Amino acid sequence: MADRLTPRAREIVTAARDLLEESGAAHLTMRTLADRLGIKAPSLYKHFPDKQAVEVELVALLLTETAETLEAAEARAPGSLEALAGAYRDHALAHPHLYRLATERPLPRAALPAGLEDRAALPLLRTCADDMDLARAVWAFAHGMVILEIHGRFPADADLDAAWKRGLAALHA
Amino acid sequence: MADRLTPRAREIVTAARDLLEESGAAHLTMRTLADRLGIKAPSLYKHFPDKQAVEVELVALLLTETAETLEAAEARAPGSLEALAGAYRDHALAHPHLYRLATERPLPRAALPAGLEDRAALPLLRTCADDMDLARAVWAFAHGMVILEIHGRFPADADLDAAWKRGLAALHA
């Protein structure tokens, strides 16, 4: 992650992330991004081949932070699925636009740092005692809860804490 | 649903659905849609105020079909969460582009036929014996499994049937 990008490229990714989190994916355009950096849109292509390449770096950012978040939660409360799930939920809801961008498309695996995807999955896998099927079910549940909440699909008065508890308790047993 | 739309508007929605399922959301543009109908893009605005209004009808379409699918599954095997989940999964995976379009944005509730959202939720709620928290957990799990599979987030060799079984068994108990 250190020398994946030139310093200037990293500045661009940072600006892209700020823009995304402030205004959503629809407002993240090459021109607004360039504006924020005080340059013109075509200049961005001196640092990235296309817009997708910038987005890939944002995906890598979310994946990295998710890994760090889960590792920290696991260190704090080893073996606790609830702690893991809570950390995942909190981080996702704190960065909904970034979470959507990283999640609502096929993973650009070829362009991602090697091992990053696995690293993000490891804490959950460990907490599930290497039961792959269980880990996938928990992952699907957590992602489903988060993304449905982000999109406001649950009724406004729904008790989502209760739904999380219910699901985790069932999957935990 | 009958007189929600003029006959011509319904033709347009049908063409939009075909286009979407064949080529994905990126290729569903006002111009390609008009092309398929043998007219020019601006003429579409005689029938819909904007592109979003067409998309709302596609969302309504998926919601209606989901309701029908779940109702049929429930009639075939009353009380079976597995049957319900299987029907949901099959329908979603048979129409991935439509499922994504209907799912990866806030629900346009105000523009949807009254009661449609509730109708689609009822079979699951009944099968969960009106346990709202459980129903929401199951919904999140099912949506998570489907959308992660659509986006190819699981490893290619993952045994998703097993993950579905594992999750449903846990939530069923």
Add this chain to the structure above:
DNA sequence: ACGGTGTGGCTAACAGTGTTAGCCAGGTTC
């Protein structure tokens, strides 16, 4: 000191997007 080269900006332009304004032919209705 000087010429070459690479870095990172720029302007102008293109194709494609949703969308609006304004025109016009044809059928319906008083």
Add this chain to the structure above:
DNA sequence: GAACCTGGCTAACACTGTTAGCCACACCGT
């Protein structure tokens, strides 16, 4: 027959990602 609605059309606008080509500056080797 006159008015009017329906549903097409062309031309155009603002915005998108992206390319081509130009140019200023810093660095580097002789």
